[in-house]
Amino acid sequence: MTIVQIAILAIVALILGRLSKGRELALLAVSAFVVFWLQPDEPFVTLRFWIPVATLGIAVLAWALTSAPEARGWKQNWPAAAVLVGVVLLMDLNRYFKLEKVYITGTPLLPLTFGGLAGIFAFVLLLLRWQKANRFWMVITFIGIIAIFSFLKTPSLVKIVSDFAVNRRGQGAGAITASLSWLGFSYIAFRLMHTIRDRQSGRLPSLTLGEYVNYVIFFPSFTAGPIDRAERFIKELRVPLSLGNEDWIDAGTRFFVGLFKKFVVADLLAVISLNDLLVSQVKTAGWMWVFLYAYAFRIYFDFSGYTDIAIGLGRIMGIRLPENFAAPYLKPNLTQFWNSWHMTLTQWFRSYFFNPFTRALRSGKRPWPVWIVILVTQVSTMVLIGLWHGVTAGFALWGLWHGLGLFIQNRWSEFTRNRMPAWAQSRHGQVALNIVSIFVTFNFVALGWLFFNLSTPIIAWRAMLRLFGSA
Amino acid sequence: MPDSIIAILEQHIASKILKQPNRRIKPDEAIISSGLIDSFSLVDLALFVEDTFNVRMDDSELNAQTFDNLDQLASIIQTRQKKS
Numbered sequence: 001m002t003i004v005q006i007a008i009l010a011i012v013a014l015i016l017g018r019l020s021k022g023r024e025l026a027l028l029a030v031s032a033f034v035v036f037w038l039q040p041d042e043p044f045v046t047l048r049f050w051i052p053v054a055t056l057g058i059a060v061l062a063w064a065l066t067s068a069p070e071a072r073g074w075k076q077n078w079p080a081a082a083v084l085v086g087v088v089l090l091m092d093l094n095r096y097f098k099l100e101k102v103y104i105t106g107t108p109l110l111p112l113t114f115g116g117l118a119g120i121f122a123f124v125l126l127l128l129r130w131q132k133a134n135r136f137w138m139v140i141t142f143i144g145i146i147a148i149f150s151f152l153k154t155p156s157l158v159k160i161v162s163d164f165a166v167n168r169r170g171q172g173a174g175a176i177t178a179s180l181s182w183l184g185f186s187y188i189a190f191r192l193m194h195t196i197r198d199r200q201s202g203r204l205p206s207l208t209l210g211e212y213v214n215y216v217i218f219f220p221s222f223t224a225g226p227i228d229r230a231e232r233f234i235k236e237l238r239v240p241l242s243l244g245n246e247d248w249i250d251a252g253t254r255f256f257v258g259l260f261k262k263f264v265v266a267d268l269l270a271v272i273s274l275n276d277l278l279v280s281q282v283k284t285a286g287w288m289w290v291f292l293y294a295y296a297f298r299i300y301f302d303f304s305g306y307t308d309i310a311i312g313l314g315r316i317m318g319i320r321l322p323e324n325f326a327a328p329y330l331k332p333n334l335t336q337f338w339n340s341w342h343m344t345l346t347q348w349f350r351s352y353f354f355n356p357f358t359r360a361l362r363s364g365k366r367p368w369p370v371w372i373v374i375l376v377t378q379v380s381t382m383v384l385i386g387l388w389h390g391v392t393a394g395f396a397l398w399g400l401w402h403g404l405g406l407f408i409q410n411r412w413s414e415f416t417r418n419r420m421p422a423w424a425q426s427r428h429g430q431v432a433l434n435i436v437s438i439f440v441t442f443n444f445v446a447l448g449w450l451f452f453n454l455s456t457p458i459i460a461w462r463a464m465l466r467l468f469g470s471a
Numbered sequence: 472m473p474d475s476i477i478a479i480l481e482q483h484i485a486s487k488i489l490k491q492p493n494r495r496i497k498p499d500e501a502i503i504s505s506g507l508i509d510s511f512s513l514v515d516l517a518l519f520v521e522d523t524f525n526v527r528m529d530d531s532e533l534n535a536q537t538f539d540n541l542d543q544l545a546s547i548i549q550t551r552q553k554k555s
Binding site: 203331347351355378418 | 489490491503504505506509510511513514515517518529530531533534535536
């Protein structure tokens with residue numbers, strides 16, 4: 001998002017927050033519009049229209065699949081359906097309005113759009129009527145989401161499609177070399193999968209179409225999270241928090257601090273952040289550390305700044321989004337780092353992967369030794385979290401780095417637990433130990449960013465050697 | 472009643488998870504956000520709670536937002552026991 005877009009959304013949030021009637025529908029309309037508005041250029045021009053339609057379509061279908069019987073009535077859901085269809089048609093009509101600054105004018109012809117909407121509508125009706133097959137469709141949808149996710153996150157596959165599109169259109173003047181992207185899908189997918197899993201386990205609360213789609217595409221958290229939980233989000237969607245003077249100050253501060261972190265601090269640090277080129281140019285270890293630290297702080301300020309903006313915007317509308325960061329670089333061990341870095345994603349993986357997996361391994365007939373369970377579950381979870389960022393060797397290695405780190409930390413604290421020397425238990429000893437621990441943890445995390453940030457593991461390894469003065 | 476639940480939880484965490492039988496855990500002491508119990512031990516604690524108190528702990532509840540000290544965990548257990 002650009003700063004202008006954020007400013008516009010802040011004004012819209014202020015207005016939405018003051019609405020006493022029709023707030024939920026107005027929010028839905030704005031969020032649906034934002035899905036179209038922020039979607040970047042695509043190799044096929046019309047994909048900039050169809051991908052947002054798919055975002056809304058998949059959310060509506062997932063609602064049909066997961067909704068409780070009492071929430072399916074036409075009477076309570078037609079206003080939200082009308083709003084969504086209205087937004088899609090309005091965006092399509094831009095081929096006649098020609099508001100080029102707002103949205104593309106190369107949208108499809110109306111009959112095509114009607115066809116697409118009719119297809120979604122028919123499928124929704126089928127899912128709502130034919131309840132018996134829902135269990136089956138939930139599994140299919142879950143797998144489908146993972147498949148689309150894996151495709152979109154694999155750069156080589158995306159490149160094949162993008163190149164194909166560019167070749168077909170020819171390399172003439174004005175050919176866009178945009179690569180295929182689905183804005184917000186990383187987050188939408190994880191919200192949808194959470195509701196499907198919770199529906200399967202009977203924990204998902206009853207949600208109307210408007211509530212469900214609002215949850216999935218809530219515009220402050222649409223592009224970069226946090227990943228809220230449906231049952232928490234709808235409480236405040238239904239009864240927004242009232243805002244006293246202090247809350248206004250809090251929300252505003254949060255928003256402006258976020259802007260400052262992202263657009264001033266992070267953007268300045270970007271200038272001296274480690275990248276492929278710097279690795280080949282820098283000769284001394286000292287400067288390498290400076291650039292590495294710059295990157296470590298840049299990614300923190302960038303991402304947590306974005307989260308602050310989202311939380312601030314949410315608060316203005318009376319909806320409290322969950323925290324995503326809690327001073328992660330000041331933590332004395334890796335477990336606590338992961339309790340405070342991109343917390344909503346980590347929590348998601350714990351809820352739907354790590355915990356069930358650990359549970360299964362612990363309660364089997366012949367339970368595995370504890371250390372093997374910890375090794376297997378920590379490493380697999382962290383590698384998956386790595387791959388969430390992209391299916392590349394670098395992200396997988398970054399996950400492996402942290403998975404092994406968590407395992408080693410676990411074993412180390414097991415080993416030292418009853419072996420703490422007396423000095424370490426004194427007050428000064430604890431303070432000293434804490435400082436050293438924070439230093440070690442931060443540097444471990446910083447070194448991990450090499451795999452995350454540099455384009456290949458070979459470059460990352462070269463940087464690692466140079467940091468320790470051996471290349 | 473919650474006091475006895477807290478005592479059982481404290482005893483289990485101290486002896487089985489932390490392996491320090493003499494360790495005292497205050498009822499309002501943070502156990503998850505402080506890093507005292509890591510993610511692996513948390514699942515073990517959930518399994519213990521389920522077996523001992525005959526209540527269900529969902530995988531999505533094992534976090535500091537749901538409970539972060541023995542007081543909170545004990546009251547969750549108590550509420551669920553009353554319901555069933």
